[in-house]
Amino acid sequence: MPTVHPTIVPIDTPTLGDRSYLAHDGRVALVVDPQRDIDRVLAVAYAAGVRITHVFETHIHNDYLTGGYALAEVTGAAYHVNADDPVAFDRVPVRDGDLIAVGPDMRVRVLATPGHTFTHLSYVLEHKTDGVWITVGVFTGGSLLHGAVGRPDLLGARHARALAAHQHASAHRLARLPDAARVLPTHGFGSFCAATQSAADASTIGAERITNPALTTVDTETFIAELLAGLDAWPAYYARMAPANTDGPGPSELAMPRRADAAAIRQAVDAGEWVIDLRHRVAFAAGHVAGTINVGLDGSFATYLGWIVPADATLTLLAETPAQILEARRELSRIGVDPAAQATGGIEALAGNRPLRSHPRAGFADLAQVSHHRPVVVLDVRRDLEYAAGHLSGAVHIPVHELRDRLAEVPDGEVWVHCAAGYRASIAASMLAAAGRRVVHVDDDFENAVHQPDGSVFEPAVVEVAGMAGTGEAIR
Known part of the structure; x- marks a missing residue:
């Protein structure tokens, strides 16, 4: 029988910025970091005509509920979780150095790569060709990402420095893999679990060695300082995910409410x-x-x-x-x-035939014009690092995720609310309108606050911090 090289199928969750994987040899399959809605994974396996025999968890996730436990229950697959993770369910405990056979010509080698969490693991996928084991790729979870690493502060600020040091060491450990090995992370596609964002959709160890700051920054202290300085807020619901994941959540409830x-x-x-x-x-x-x-x-x-x-x-x-x-x-x-x-x-x-509410939408050019004629409140609902990179002179800054508790801080008057591209500004405008405020939703790209279509500079909204780097974002 001819050798069949592994096929790796990414299963994307773009709205959370995450990616799961199914890898198979045409007969059996392994799954890494599945999301809770496991029907997507089962559909991929069915389409490929393969049986899922192993499920691997790189870490106890902070940004979503895992489908690993439920998937293993449904398929009868072995569920591999770090032996040191204090989970409340039966699993196949794994540790650094373990080798797990997945079919006769496919295996997984376990690497300890702490940094995103203290017990984080990566999984090296190896394939036997002509009797020799070849490294195909490495499932890096929240360790080495495409052009970045997973953020080290999700376990709390007191652990962030130590975990940042671990991230640097783990990245360099992964960099010892062959240049051609594919880097297959869970995060980094818009996820807030990533320390920074990259536009790359695929990468290799060789490419990361040249471009990833974790590998190009040799000095650990410099890397730690730069990594921690680039961190911003993360979603509040993250605090609920890890405890739920240690309990082994069941499959998604998908019925109509x-x-x-x-x-x-x-x-x-x-x-x-x-x-x-x-x-x-x-x-x-x-x-x-x-x-x-x-x-x-x-x-x-x-x-x-x-x-x-x-x-x-x-x-x-x-x-x-x-x-x-x-x-x-x-x-x-x-x-x-x-x-x-x-x-x-x-x-x-x-609405039950009651009158609908509405509010106007506008652009930054409209804001420039109205600012010449009457005073308005400009509310910037972007995150702290976006605001620090460049903001409109005189704007009130309240990130959208803080607005519910800080509505009283928005000055009286008509409020023109903006973000980077309009999505978050709509959330904020609706919250203000529900509170009885008169709002205008600035549904526009923030670049237009500085660079007007005719090439002129938007005078009433001077950008107070030089440079616009970092004002854009993957998740808007």
């Missing part, structure tokens, strides 16, 4: 519950049910909803179609959020 009519929607709003409008921000601004919050499905929906909505909130979702509700339900299941109710259809019907 109960239906809410217009009266129930109004009752939920009046009771102070969270009623989330999933429509695009343009449609929301044009007309919405009073008191609802816009977190559009077109952006990083689960990340920002999980960031702004309290863990114990009762959640109702509004959308145009049932398919959009089911999409949102899937997204939220990955972070352990279960909506209580849903409603679909035209926004007028969902």
